[in-house]
Amino acid sequence: MxxxxxxxxxxxxxxxxxxxxxxxxxxxxxxxxxxxxxxxxxxxDKLKLTVAGDGADGVTIQATHADGRRLEQVVRLVLTATGPDGQRIGPVQLEPQPEGQGFYSSGAVLSTGTWKVTVKSPAPLQGEATATVQARAAQSPPAPEPVAVTKPADGARGAGAGWWPFAAAGLVLVAVAMGVAMLFGRRRTD
Missing domain, CATH: 1.20.5 (Single alpha-helices involved in coiled-coils or other helix-helix interfaces)
Structure with a gap:
């Protein structure tokens, strides 16, 4: 024991x-x-802000949570910028755009030149990002070149101009064949 x-x-x-x-x-x-x-x-409580130029005279911002999750709510973003010759813009409050969740755009606020752009978001979701943006004058697409139309000389037939007589002849043959079939069909039933 x-x-x-x-x-x-x-x-x-x-x-x-x-x-x-x-x-x-x-x-x-x-x-x-x-x-x-x-x-x-x-x-x-932190935001990750990605700032870039829009290819013309504006700025685009993509806002996500710091861990990469998409935003579920609208946040307040404020843009300030310093440009050529000490020009200053802002503060400009940015509005969300319909292109996607967390996507913001400034619209046309910059003049041509190199700008240092800072975007901030106050509490409760804080974030700040700075980027150098090259603003350019908005460009319109080039005008389309006129299409030259050439008409065939008198008496000459253009491509595809002779198809309709064959189509009409085909329709006449189909109608004749149906008429013959109906005629023989009646004789058998009589």
């Missing part, structure tokens, strides 16, 4: 030592989890 007691006592002591040794590791894991949650919460 004493042997069983010694074995049970050793098992309980081993269990107690295992639990006490695991407690600091569990506390460290809990602290790491709390730190990760805090970092994720900080990321959730």
């Amino acid at each position: 004493t042997g069983i007691r010694k074995v049970l006592a050793a098992v309980f002591v081993g269990l107690a030592l295992t639990l006490f040794a695991a407690a600091p590791a569990a506390a460290q894991a809990a602290q790491a989890a709390q730190a990760a949650e805090a970092a994720q919460a900080a990321q959730a």
Whole structure:
């Protein structure tokens, strides 16, 4: 009986030592989890803003959460810019565009030249981005070249001009064949 007691006592002591040794590791894991949650919460309150020129005299902005998720709500974005010869624009509040969720556009606000553009978003979803944008005068597409129309000389037939007599002859042949079939069909039933 004493042997069983010694074995049970050793098992309980081993269990107690295992639990006490695991407690600091569990506390460290809990602290790491709390730190990760805090970092994720900080990321959730941040925006990633991608600023680019629109190819003419405006700016486009793509806004997403810092972790890459798409925005579900409209955020307030404000644009300021410094251009050639110290010109300043802004603050200009940007409106969301129908091209996509989180897509914003300034419209035509820049003159020709190189601009340093900064876009900010205030709390609760904060973000800031700066980019260099080359603004150009808007260009219209080139006018289409006129199409030259040539008419065939008198008496000459253009391509495809002689198809209709053959189509008419084909229709006449079909009508004659149907008439013959109807004529023979009546004679058999009589």
